[in-house]
Amino acid sequence: MMATRRPLRALSGSPKASPIRRYVSGTSNAKSSITATSASSLLHQTSPSPKKKDADSPLAKLPLSAVLRSLMILSVSSSSLLLKPCIYTLSVLAHPKTVLLDVAKNPLLNALVKHTIYKQFNAGENKLEVQQSIRAIKSLGYRGVLLGYAKEVLVGESNVDPLDETAAREEVQMWLDGTLQTVDMAQEGDFVALKFTGMGTQALSILQQQAAPSPFMDSAIQKVCDLAISRNVRLLVDAEEQAVQPGIENWTMKYQKYCNSQTPGRAIFYNTYQAYLRSTPATLAKHLEMSRQEGYTLGVKLVRGAYLKTEPRHLIWAEKEETDACYDGVVEALLTRRYNSMLKSASEQHKTELPPVNVIIATHNRESVQKAHALRLQQASRAEDKGVDLSYAQLQGMADEVSCELLQGFPAPESGVKNSFVESPNVYKLLTWGSVKECMGFLLRRAVENTEAVARTKQSQEAMFDELKRRARKAFRLSN
Numbered sequence: 001m002m003a004t005r006r007p008l009r010a011l012s013g014s015p016k017a018s019p020i021r022r023y024v025s026g027t028s029n030a031k032s033s034i035t036a037t038s039a040s041s042l043l044h045q046t047s048p049s050p051k052k053k054d055a056d057s058p059l060a061k062l063p064l065s066a067v068l069r070s071l072m073i074l075s076v077s078s079s080s081l082l083l084k085p086c087i088y089t090l091s092v093l094a095h096p097k098t099v100l101l102d103v104a105k106n107p108l109l110n111a112l113v114k115h116t117i118y119k120q121f122n123a124g125e126n127k128l129e130v131q132q133s134i135r136a137i138k139s140l141g142y143r144g145v146l147l148g149y150a151k152e153v154l155v156g157e158s159n160v161d162p163l164d165e166t167a168a169r170e171e172v173q174m175w176l177d178g179t180l181q182t183v184d185m186a187q188e189g190d191f192v193a194l195k196f197t198g199m200g201t202q203a204l205s206i207l208q209q210q211a212a213p214s215p216f217m218d219s220a221i222q223k224v225c226d227l228a229i230s231r232n233v234r235l236l237v238d239a240e241e242q243a244v245q246p247g248i249e250n251w252t253m254k255y256q257k258y259c260n261s262q263t264p265g266r267a268i269f270y271n272t273y274q275a276y277l278r279s280t281p282a283t284l285a286k287h288l289e290m291s292r293q294e295g296y297t298l299g300v301k302l303v304r305g306a307y308l309k310t311e312p313r314h315l316i317w318a319e320k321e322e323t324d325a326c327y328d329g330v331v332e333a334l335l336t337r338r339y340n341s342m343l344k345s346a347s348e349q350h351k352t353e354l355p356p357v358n359v360i361i362a363t364h365n366r367e368s369v370q371k372a373h374a375l376r377l378q379q380a381s382r383a384e385d386k387g388v389d390l391s392y393a394q395l396q397g398m399a400d401e402v403s404c405e406l407l408q409g410f411p412a413p414e415s416g417v418k419n420s421f422v423e424s425p426n427v428y429k430l431l432t433w434g435s436v437k438e439c440m441g442f443l444l445r446r447a448v449e450n451t452e453a454v455a456r457t458k459q460s461q462e463a464m465f466d467e468l469k470r471r472a473r474k475a476f477r478l479s480n
Helices: 037-045 064-077 080-094 107-121 127-139 165-185 201-208 215-231 245-260 280-294 320-336 366-381 400-406 436-450 454-475
Strands: 122-124 144-149 191-194 234-237 269-274 298-303 357-362 389-395 426-433
Touching: 064 080, 064 107, 064 454, 080 107, 080 436, 107 122, 107 436, 122 127, 122 436, 127 144, 127 165, 127 426, 144 165, 165 191, 165 201, 165 215, 191 426, 201 245, 215 234, 215 245, 234 245, 234 298, 245 269, 245 280, 245 298, 269 280, 269 357, 280 298, 280 320, 298 320, 320 357, 320 366, 357 366, 366 389, 366 400, 389 400, 400 426, 400 454, 426 436
Parallel strands: 122 426, 144 191, 144 426, 191 234, 234 269, 269 298, 298 357, 357 389, 389 426
Antiparallel strands: none
16 A cells, blocks of 8 residues: 655765764775865865874774674685685575475574675565664664565576566565565665565566566556655666666656656656676666656666676676776765766767766775775865765675774864765665575675675775774773
C-alpha cells in the first residue's frame, strides 16, 4: 500500500562538530587534473601540531570488537597468499553443491559466517537487526547510510525462463516487496541502493536488449520512487556489468526525471558512474545535458568500478593512473561546476558551466578523498558556493580510517574560513541487508574486488593494527 505523500523537507545538518585541528592531508595522484599546490598551502595554514593526542585518532570512536574483527578480516584481504583460498571458499558457499556447505541449511556454518565476514560488511537479516546497525553507524557520527537489499540476478546465473510471464511477475514482486521494505527501514536523508537486476530473469533480458521496462516493472519502480519521496529517502542505482549497464542507464534517466522533477534543486534519484570505464566522462556529459534540457538536478554517484575481473578489457583504462586521473578530473568538474579537459561538455551552447548536480564521492581511495576535501576547503576559504550537495561514502567494514578521518570535519572558524561556509562533511556508510544466503554473492564480490586493491587494503589493516597498539598503550599507561 502506497504511503501518503508529504511535502519534501530540506535535510537538516548534523550538529556542529567541536573545533578540531586535524584534517585529511592533500596528497595527489600523479596524473590528476586537480592541482595540489594551492590545496596543500591551504591545508598547511590549518595543519595540526605534530604531536597527536589519543583523542585525535580517527579510529578511536570504533568499538574494540569492530577493530579486532576488521583487523582479522583485513589481514586476510591484504594477503595475496590468504586471499585466494578465501575467495574460493566464498565461491563454494555462494554456489553450494551439498547441504553441508549451504549457509541456509547448515545452522553452524550460518552462525560462523554471520558473526565474522557477514557482520563486517552487512546490516542484518531483518528490520530489527538493520535498524540496530543504522543506529550504531549514526552514533559514530555518520550522517547516515546507503542501504541496499542483497537480492540480485547475475548474467548467466538464473534458471527461470524469461518468457514465463507468471514467474517473471513473481520475481518482480519479490524485488518490490524487499525494496519497499528497505525504503521503510531507511531514515530521513538516508539513501537506498537499487539493483534493477534484482527484478529477475526477464528484467535481466530486457536490460541486455536495452529495452524499456515492462508495464509491471515500471509500476513497481514508480511505487518505490513514490514511497522514497514521501519519506524523504534518496535512491541510487548501482552500476553493474557492461552486459546490462547501458540498459540500466536508460532506465535510470527515466526515473531521474520522474523523481528529481518533483524535488526542485535537489536530486532524490542518483545514477552510479564507474571511472575505470573510458566511456564514463562522455556518458556523464550526455546525462548532464539531458538533465539541463529537462530541468532537474542530476544525481551522480562516482565509483572506480567493481567488475575489473569480468569486463572486456578494452572498455577500461589501460593503467590505474588513468582511472585515478579520470576520477579526480570528473570530481573537480562536478564540484566546481565547470567542464574541464576530462569532463567535456556534450552541448555546443553550454561549453563552460555544468547544470545543477548533487554528488556522492564513493571511493576507498584516500588520495581522491583528500583532493575533494581540499577543494571544498578552497571553496570555503574563498566564500564560493557552487550549490553542489556533496556526500562521501565508503562500504561498511572497509576504509574505516578514511571515513573516520572525514568525520573530523572541515576547519574551525579560527582557521580563517568564514563561518557561513564551515560545514561538516556528509559521510555515509554503505550497508547491504538480507539473509546470510542472499548476501553471499555480495561478500564474494567484495573479496574479488580486493584482489585489485591489496595495497589499499594493507593500508587499512595497518591503520587498524596501529589503533589496537594505541589502545594497548593507553590501557597499560604507556602512552605519553
